[in-house]
Structures are given as C-alpha cells and as structure tokens.
Amino acid sequence: MKKVLKNFALFSLVLLNGFYLSSCGDKEDDLITDPQTQAKITATASTSTATLPNSRMAVGAFTVTQFTVGTQNVEMKYFAKADLTAGISLGNLQSKTILNANLQKTASSKKSNVLITGGKSQFSLIGEGTTPEGNYTEATFKLYKNAGANANDPMFQKSVLITGTINGKITQFWTESEKMLRASTKTSTGVELNQNTEVVLVFEMDKLFAGVDFTKAMDANGDGRIEISPSSPDGNAAIFSKIEANMESAVSLRKR
Numbered sequence: 001m002k003k004v005l006k007n008f009a010l011f012s013l014v015l016l017n018g019f020y021l022s023s024c025g026d027k028e029d030d031l032i033t034d035p036q037t038q039a040k041i042t043a044t045a046s047t048s049t050a051t052l053p054n055s056r057m058a059v060g061a062f063t064v065t066q067f068t069v070g071t072q073n074v075e076m077k078y079f080a081k082a083d084l085t086a087g088i089s090l091g092n093l094q095s096k097t098i099l100n101a102n103l104q105k106t107a108s109s110k111k112s113n114v115l116i117t118g119g120k121s122q123f124s125l126i127g128e129g130t131t132p133e134g135n136y137t138e139a140t141f142k143l144y145k146n147a148g149a150n151a152n153d154p155m156f157q158k159s160v161l162i163t164g165t166i167n168g169k170i171t172q173f174w175t176e177s178e179k180m181l182r183a184s185t186k187t188s189t190g191v192e193l194n195q196n197t198e199v200v201l202v203f204e205m206d207k208l209f210a211g212v213d214f215t216k217a218m219d220a221n222g223d224g225r226i227e228i229s230p231s232s233p234d235g236n237a238a239i240f241s242k243i244e245a246n247m248e249s250a251v252s253l254r255k256r
Contacts, residue, residue: 034080037194040128041107043201045115056119059205061214064164067116068155070144071126074107078134102129110144112155137190139183139253145176166214171226175244183251191255198256207250212242
C-alpha cells in the first residue's frame, strides 16, 4: 500500500511539473521580445481613379455618399526588424503575430467605422498603441454586426452599410455578415512599421463593386428606394451576392 501511495505521489509531482513547464512555455510564447514602436491602424475607402477635390465618390452608376463598416478581432502578421537587418531572406523567415501588442488589443474591440461621409472618404481610427517594429504583410479581421445599437441607428443589426444614389434614386446596400476578411499588402515585403507609423485597411470600391452592373438595380416594390440587402425586397439578390463575395478580395493593407 505504501508503495502504491509513493508511486501515486511521484506521478502527481511529474504531472504538476509538466503543467508548470507548459504554462511557463505558453507565457514565454506570448511575450513580445522584439523592439516596439508606437503605431496606429485606420480604415478608409478609395477608388482606382483619381477624383477632383470635393468630388463625390462614384463607381459606375453608383454614387456613394456614406460607407460604414464594423470591425473586430483584428490580427496582424509581421517579419521582425531584427531578422530583416540580419540579412535573412524572406523565403527563410517565419511571420509572427502581434497577439499581445497594445495596438492589436485596441484594434480588436468592436467598432463601426465611417469611411465615407457626405460623399468624401476619410480615415477612421481602429486602434493605436505599441507594436513590434518590422515589416507587416497582412491583417485579418472579422466584420462586426452592431446588434447593440439603438433600433433607430442606421447600423442596427448591420455590419456594412453603403448608401448613395443610382440614376438619382436613393440606394442602400447593407449586410449583417460577420465573415472573416484578410487584407494583404501589395508586395511580399509588406509595409515597414517604425517611429509612429500608420497602417491603413483600404476598402477598394472598384474591387468591391467589380462585375456589378448597377444600371440593372431595381426598385421592385416601388417605394422610391433601391435596396440591395439579404432580404432582397427589390429583387436585387444577384447584385447583393456579388458584392458580398467581392468583400474577400476588396481590402488591402497599406502605409499612410
């Protein structure tokens, strides 16, 4: 009996030590050891064509006056500056995530960001704080449906809302999707973050509306408004599905 108790005690001690070492390992993995810098991440909307000062943003027949998008759970990947300055080639580098950086913590909260207002694009702050220096190659985030807003709030139960006009008729696109989106940089080297850098999630309107013929958008119920939404009261289900599908390739990560 004593031998059994002794063996049980030894087994318990081994388990306890293993748990302790595992916990320590997890904490070490979570620690940020790379030099850090202050940075911020914002969001905006753009088109590929140059627009005149004070002009409204238009893509095809759709003139956009307002664009709001909800974001949450932002994560970014980077190549450490120390690895790059050491001369290690990108092909041999493994990207890191900034799970415990202040920048990512603030950027991961739920926000409804106004990217276009009055027909003009603007930069909306998603988060700011310290983050490792290095070259950032992508950001992933989840669309945020604002279920907690007042019922009179235009964003109530919506994650994306775009309003404007098509041939002079009031038009609205909205979705309640909370899908994950990925924003990559235009080059494999990414964008360098150091000394108060600002990185931007750019919603490219040309890509968002690619393959959409807004001249075919209908006001089937005759209420004087063109609605492109999940319920499709105006018979615009095909246009809605195309815009939703385009979201997955319509966002890029850039340096401001």
